[in-house]
Amino acid sequence: MNVEEIKGRLADRSATVAVIGQGYVGLSVALAAAKAGLRVIGIDTNRSLIEGLADGRLVVAGVREDAFAEGIATGRMTFTTQPDGIGAADIVLLCVPTPVRDHNPDLSAVEEAGLTVGEYLSPGALVILESTTYPGTTEQVLCPQIEKGGLAAGVDFLLAYSAERIDPGNTAFTFADIPRVVGGIDPASSAVAQAFYALLVDVVHPVSSCRAAEMAKLLENTYRMVNIALVNELAMVCSDQGISPWEVIDAAATKPFGFERFLPGPGVGGHCIPIDPTYLTWQSRRDTGRPYRLVELANDINAEMPGYVVSRVAEILNEESRAVKGSKILALGVTYKPDVGDLRESAAVQVIRRLVRQDAQVTFHDPFIDEVEVDGVILHGSELTDELIADADLVAVLTPHSAFDLDHVVEVAGTVFDARNAIGAAPGVVVL
Ligand SMILES: NC(=O)c1ccc[n+]([C@@H]2O[C@H](COP(=O)([O-])OP(=O)(O)OC[C@H]3O[C@@H](n4cnc5c(N)ncnc54)[C@H](O)[C@@H]3O)[C@@H](O)[C@H]2O)c1
Incomplete structure (x- = not known):
C-alpha cells in the first residue's frame, strides 16, 4: 500500500x-x-x-x-x-x-x-x-x-x-x-x-491502538453515568433526611477544583449514557471474568429512579388523601433531555409507564413529541392549556424544555412535582 x-x-x-x-x-x-x-x-x-x-x-x-x-x-x-x-x-x-x-x-x-x-x-x-x-x-x-x-x-x-x-x-x-x-x-x-x-x-x-480509542469513548460516557448515579442516590439519601440535594450540590460546586457538577433526575436516557456502560460491563465480564462493579451498581441506581419518582408522586398525592389510581397527572416533557426531540431510553416515559400501570389518568405535553407508546397503547400529547393544568391533581415536570413557562404553570396548577429542580422553591411545588 x-x-x-x-x-x-x-x-x-x-x-x-x-x-x-x-x-x-x-x-x-x-x-x-x-x-x-x-x-x-x-x-x-x-x-x-x-x-x-x-x-x-x-x-x-x-x-x-x-x-x-x-x-x-x-x-x-x-x-x-x-x-x-x-x-x-x-x-x-x-x-x-x-x-x-x-x-x-x-x-x-x-x-x-x-x-x-x-x-x-x-x-x-x-x-x-x-x-x-x-x-x-x-x-x-x-x-x-x-x-x-x-x-x-x-x-x-x-x-x-x-x-x-x-x-x-x-x-x-x-x-x-x-x-x-x-x-x-x-x-x-x-x-x-x-x-x-x-x-x-x-x-x-x-x-x-483501536482498543484504547474504543475504551476511551466508553470511559467518557460511563464517567457521566456513574456521576449521575452518585447524585441520584444523594437525592434519595437527602430526601430521607429533609436536606435539599440541590442546595448541597450547589454548595459543593463552589469548590474551584476536584468537583464537577452533576444533577439528579428521573433517570438516565438517550442512546448513549444508559447504553454504552452496558457495553463496558458486558465485555469486561466476557473477556476478563471481572465484573466492573462500580458501573453495574451505578446502572442499578439510575434504573431505580423512575420508580423513585413515582413513589414521590404517590407520597404527594397521599398528603392530599388521594391514590395514584384514578388521579389526573399531567407530565410535562417526555423526551430524554430538554430541548431535544428524542424519546430513546427516556426516563420520563418510564415514569409515565409506571403511573399508567398504577391506573393513574396520565396526560402529557411536549412541544417535540405528539405521541408516546406505553405498553402497546398510544398516548397522544395534549395542548398545554390553563384548563389542562388546573384540572390535573398533580403536574409532574419530568423534562423541562426551555419553551415551558413554568412560572405560569405554577400559578395555574394545584400541586407541582418538579423532578429536575427547574422551578426552584415555590409554594405548591415539591422538588425531587
Ligand atoms: N447520537 C449521538 O449523540 C451519538 C454521539 C456519539 C456516538 N454515537 C454513536 O454513533 C453510532 C450511530 O449513532 P446515530 O445516533 O447516528 O444512529 P442513528 O440510528 O441515528 O443512525 C444510524 C444510521 O445507520 C443506518 N444503517 C444501519 N445499518 C446500515 C447499513 N448496514 N448500511 C447503511 N446504513 C445503515 C440506519 O438506517 C441509520 O440511518 C452509534 O454507535 C452511537 O452510539 C452517537
Missing part, C-alpha cells in the same frame, strides 16, 4: 469519503468532511432518509441547520442507498447503530456494514469505525467481516477507530471544537486517520 498517495489526496482535497449510516453521527461527519473540501458519498439503507437528504431536506433530528445548509452548499455531497460508491472511496466511515438487545451489545449493524464494505472496498483505502462500542470490536468483529471480501487488513487496506463525541442540543461546541481520539491497527492506519481528522477538527489525539 502506498500510504503517501492517500495522504496526498487528503492534502490536496481530491480524496473521496464514503460515510455508511446517515443518522445523527454519520450526517454530522459527512457535512464536516464536505466543509473541509472532500467529496462525500452518504450511504444509508433507509430509503426515505436518503430521499429526504438528496432533496436537500434536513430529515435527521439533532443536526444543526446551519451546518447542514453549509455542507449541502459545497456541492460536494451526494446521498445514496447504493453501496457501490464505497469502491470510489479513499476513506470509508462506519456510523451505524450499536444498541443493546436483551441486555447484550447488538453489533449486527456493524457486522452487516462490514460485510458490505468488504464487498466493494478498493485496495489502499482506509476504513474507520465511528460507532460507540466495546474494546476489540474494530479488530475482532469488524475486520473479519471486511476481510471476507478478499482484502487483508494492514496489507491491502488500513483500519482505525475514532468515536464520535458530539452532544445533541449542545450549541457550545461545534464539530471542529471537539478533539478526536484516533487509534489504528498499525502505524500507517493511525497516521492516515490522523491526517483525515486533522482536516475536520482542531485537535487530534492519537492513542496506541
Whole structure:
C-alpha cells in the first residue's frame, strides 16, 4: 500500500469519503468532511432518509441547520442507498447503530456494514469505525467481516477507530471544537486517520491502538453515568433526611477544583449514557471474568429512579388523601433531555409507564413529541392549556424544555412535582 498517495489526496482535497449510516453521527461527519473540501458519498439503507437528504431536506433530528445548509452548499455531497460508491472511496466511515438487545451489545449493524464494505472496498483505502462500542470490536468483529471480501487488513487496506463525541442540543461546541481520539491497527492506519481528522477538527489525539480509542469513548460516557448515579442516590439519601440535594450540590460546586457538577433526575436516557456502560460491563465480564462493579451498581441506581419518582408522586398525592389510581397527572416533557426531540431510553416515559400501570389518568405535553407508546397503547400529547393544568391533581415536570413557562404553570396548577429542580422553591411545588 502506498500510504503517501492517500495522504496526498487528503492534502490536496481530491480524496473521496464514503460515510455508511446517515443518522445523527454519520450526517454530522459527512457535512464536516464536505466543509473541509472532500467529496462525500452518504450511504444509508433507509430509503426515505436518503430521499429526504438528496432533496436537500434536513430529515435527521439533532443536526444543526446551519451546518447542514453549509455542507449541502459545497456541492460536494451526494446521498445514496447504493453501496457501490464505497469502491470510489479513499476513506470509508462506519456510523451505524450499536444498541443493546436483551441486555447484550447488538453489533449486527456493524457486522452487516462490514460485510458490505468488504464487498466493494478498493485496495489502499482506509476504513474507520465511528460507532460507540466495546474494546476489540474494530479488530475482532469488524475486520473479519471486511476481510471476507478478499482484502487483508494492514496489507491491502488500513483500519482505525475514532468515536464520535458530539452532544445533541449542545450549541457550545461545534464539530471542529471537539478533539478526536484516533487509534489504528498499525502505524500507517493511525497516521492516515490522523491526517483525515486533522482536516475536520482542531485537535487530534492519537492513542496506541483501536482498543484504547474504543475504551476511551466508553470511559467518557460511563464517567457521566456513574456521576449521575452518585447524585441520584444523594437525592434519595437527602430526601430521607429533609436536606435539599440541590442546595448541597450547589454548595459543593463552589469548590474551584476536584468537583464537577452533576444533577439528579428521573433517570438516565438517550442512546448513549444508559447504553454504552452496558457495553463496558458486558465485555469486561466476557473477556476478563471481572465484573466492573462500580458501573453495574451505578446502572442499578439510575434504573431505580423512575420508580423513585413515582413513589414521590404517590407520597404527594397521599398528603392530599388521594391514590395514584384514578388521579389526573399531567407530565410535562417526555423526551430524554430538554430541548431535544428524542424519546430513546427516556426516563420520563418510564415514569409515565409506571403511573399508567398504577391506573393513574396520565396526560402529557411536549412541544417535540405528539405521541408516546406505553405498553402497546398510544398516548397522544395534549395542548398545554390553563384548563389542562388546573384540572390535573398533580403536574409532574419530568423534562423541562426551555419553551415551558413554568412560572405560569405554577400559578395555574394545584400541586407541582418538579423532578429536575427547574422551578426552584415555590409554594405548591415539591422538588425531587
Ligand atoms: N447520537 C449521538 O449523540 C451519538 C454521539 C456519539 C456516538 N454515537 C454513536 O454513533 C453510532 C450511530 O449513532 P446515530 O445516533 O447516528 O444512529 P442513528 O440510528 O441515528 O443512525 C444510524 C444510521 O445507520 C443506518 N444503517 C444501519 N445499518 C446500515 C447499513 N448496514 N448500511 C447503511 N446504513 C445503515 C440506519 O438506517 C441509520 O440511518 C452509534 O454507535 C452511537 O452510539 C452517537
